Amino acid sequence: MEQSPKIGDRITDKSRSPDDSTLRDWIGPKAFGHWAELRKWIEAHYPGVFEPEWLFRGKKRGWSLRYKKSRAFCTLLPEYRLFSVEVVLGTAEREKFEARRYGWRTELVKLYDEARAYPDGKWLKVAISSAVDRHDVTELLSLKRPPPRSRD
Template identity: 85%
Template sequence: MEQSPEVGDRITDKSAPPDDDTVCDWIGPKAFGHWAELRNWIEAYYPAVFAPEWLYRGKKRGWSLRYKKSRAFCTFLPEYRLFSVEVVLGGAEREKFEARRYGWRPQLVKLYDEARAYPDGKWLKVGISSAADRRDVTELLSLKRPPPRSPG
């Protein structure tokens, strides 16, 4: 008998990367709206820069959607009834973050302060449940790699 998924569980069926319907069913329609908005934002602000790639990260971590050029840009994490984005801030990005420290939302600063520092940077896992959370992520991504042009 299979156990029903719990909030935060990952998509672990290794047979094939999930499609949009699977992701929507897993994270829920509201979270999927944020998923689609962020994907559209990346496509609009970074046209033809990234080819998103599904990665299977093992039985515990499941599938994730990575945006990468030469360096990782961000990774979308579809979790049961949740959607999070992982952003790694290297040394230069951490300096920029600190320079704007008091301009960020307090929740993001707390997340940043609590994130463990690794040799390649701080790994922030930002839960997305509102337009403000999405804006935090788009600002972090713009800090990491300024958009080549704005859409229009």
């Protein structure tokens, strides 16, 4: 007998990466709207820079969508009835974050402070449930890698 999914469960069917219909059903329409908006933002601000890649990270961690050039940019994590974004802040990004510490939302600073530091940086997992959360992530991503200047 198969168990019903719980909030935060991952998509673990290894047979194929999830399509938009599967994602919308799994994370829910509101979270899928945030998912689509964040993907659109990345494409608009970093045109042609990233080729998003679906990764199966094992039975427990399931599918994730990674944006990477030479270094990881961010990873989108579809979870049951929500979605999160994983952003790794290396030494240089952590210094930039600290320089702006009092300009960030309190919730993001708390998340940053509670994130464990590894040799490659702090791994922040930001749950996206509002446009404000999405804005926090776009600010983190811009801090991590400033968008290329347009050639107008």
